[in-house]
Amino acid sequence: MIEAAPPGSSRGRDVWLRFRRHKGALLGGGFFVFVLCFVAVGPALWTVDPQFIDIQARNSGMSAAHPLGADQLGRDMLARLMAGGRASVAVGVAAMLLSLLIGSLIGVLAGFFRWIDGPLMRLTDLFLALPLLPLLLVVILLFRDTLRTAVGPETGVFVLVVGVIGATSWMQTARVVRGEVLTVKEREFVLAARSIGAPAHRIVRRHILPNVLSPIVVSATLGIANAIITESALSFLGLGFPSDFATWGRLLFDATDYLQRYPSRVLWPGLAISLTVLSVNYMGDGLRDALDPRTRGR
């Protein structure tokens, strides 16, 4: 009935209207946009080098020169928070995209082609059973030097962390997508497409994928949160990026020794991680409500 709908009430607009009604999602989305601006545009406005040591300013509180104070070596906290956010958010988004790609692919394949369903789902079970952190440690040990010489230390670790988080967090997506595909592919319009001889890839692309978009988008938002937390955990363990390369997790890790004397140093990165993850979760929540056809019109 798309032709009958008035112009402007396209599906996207429809979704936006319903998304807007979800207060939490709107707030979360707004905050996430703010975080993106903070880490992407921020360093252009606040041009202090996050690695520069101004030893005179060490342990100083809030001041005009250092709006959020300086750490134990006199590095500017605001600059480090922005640089750290850049790394953390980049890892989050990149790892999410990777896990989404793998998860959707495996989910669609398993759901659509019956003969490959069993092996793929067992593979999924296998990955679910893998403990993430020990695996990460081994992978970092094995491939760190190779990647370091190939693309440089920071990019190398970035690729490694993103790759490992992506490769170990696609399973939920795959399962949810497979379930959706299983129901959608038995629907009449798929049957119709098949009966006029549409090849499998077209059926998947034109008929299946658009109908399973909502679980994919939702798992994407959850994936970002998950990846940011995993990266923080890695930095917290002293792994991952070099020690002077700021990420939110690393800032938190460095600040724990000073928790009692300078609580603000823990507060800012901790707040940034929690609020970003929370906002992304709210966004996912809102998107799920907005995209779910069953709640449409309520």
Add this chain to the structure above:
Amino acid sequence: MKQPCLTIAMAGALLVSGAATAERGRDGHLGVIYWQAPSILNPYLSGGTKDIEAASMVLEPLARFDEAGNLVPWLAASTPTVANGGVSADLKTVTWTLREGLLWSDGSPVTAADVVFTAEYCLDPAGGCSQLAKFDDVTAVEATDDLTVEVTFGIPKPYPYGPFVGATSPILQKAQFADCVGAKAPECTEANFKPVGTGPFRVTEFRPNDVISLEANPRYRDPAKPAFATVTFKGGGDAAAAARAVLETGEFDYAWNLQLAPDVLEDMQAAGKGAVVSSFGTLVERLVVNLTDPSPDLGDARSTRAHPHPFLSDPAVRKALSMAIDRNLLVEIGYGRAGRPTCNVVPAPAIYASDANEDCLARDIDGAKRLLDEAGWRPGPDGIRQKDGIRLSILYQTSANAVRQDFQALVKQWWSEIGVETELRNIDASVFFGGDPGSPDTYQKFFADIQMYANNFEGADPEPYLGGWRCGNEPRPASQWQGENVPRYCDEDYDRLLGRMAKTGDLGERAALARAMNDMLVRDHALIPLVHRGRVSAHARSLGGVLLNTWDSEIWNIADWRRIR
């Protein structure tokens, strides 16, 4: 009504008398936390302080050093000297006599055969013994009777207290290790994890890289000791958590080596549960320069003397790196009163400490730049100096630890000021010092350009320590990556001085030689000393008898520790 009263009175009397006569195990449980977890309890197979000190509760040497650095007999009845006839006039033979009636914790007697076996165990060329330097020049170790051992050296040994002295060279039980000699040494898990010893405690459970449970050795030579019935020796975590566990929460009684920011430690002590103790020994935080090429392309030849380092083999670069460092600031930030700037790898005892290198204490950025200019290292388009296509780009690794991390960041900035690029790497301390030949991240493998850690020598004689840097003692695949010459330093003159020292008996002359060798090492900048560190540890206020010892194992007198009520 009368009888119960009497019973209570009698029980009370018993309790009182029980407390009055000191008996073994009267003080219950002792908790010790080392934030580096021991991975083995055999000091001959590990260079790690944590392993050696953990083992010192179980395994004991013939003689060791007390908290003032004096040699005291331990399993031996007395310390052999020339005066008492224990050392022969030609300085080649030392005769040790064991105390009478010593028993292993399994009940069998300690005999001279065990001492002889210990020497054989370490001297086996296939064993990769970490303490081989202690046995330098030993030609024979023979038992003349059940309690007497004669150690013969190939050359006159003016300081013969290497073998069987100190926590790094304890006596192993022959019966337990007889099948573990040579290449089989690392395979004997049971023996390496639960050695039978003569010490105040014996192992009940050993979980590598985690926790050791011990109980009082029922056959310990002094029936009144140890005061504690059981010990939990917890390893792992980090220095801050260990300090907190003793100083703030009181979960543990003793925490080792608290390398924390000075103000952090002071704040913790203010909680009142424990006391921070410190003393200066020979511990020096240093940068170790890799004189060989750590490039991963080299495969098995990586970080071996087959390939010199592309730019750190240039003395001018090494010197410039040292000149750019402000040691005073490092001390101020990292150690406070628990450290002082130093230019020597042998900073103590006083007669061995050289005063010829003090010029390194003043930072000289301009001088460093000039030096690099003169050596032909010119700044490239990105500001990083280069020559013949080789960029001065350094991978600088250390164990993960807040103070070292701050040092890394500071040094990186200073080096960037002279046009040297630095990449930092932190490795978990248990891995870095773990000595596992399978891991690429150990300090012995040194797959980096520069690394930072602290090391010291035991006892009052620096000869074995200086002997560590002799040519051929470098860790390499053929030695299972064991060896103390971590910078892969090799200088004939140095080895010659070492040879001379091995023949010199006069203490003054020995000191002069030691200073000369120290000067060679630091003027060649194979080692770049940064900070002379005092050992800082903490114990609960209720724990008595702690005598912080920088000359031997820190828990050397754990048998005397007791609960103060």
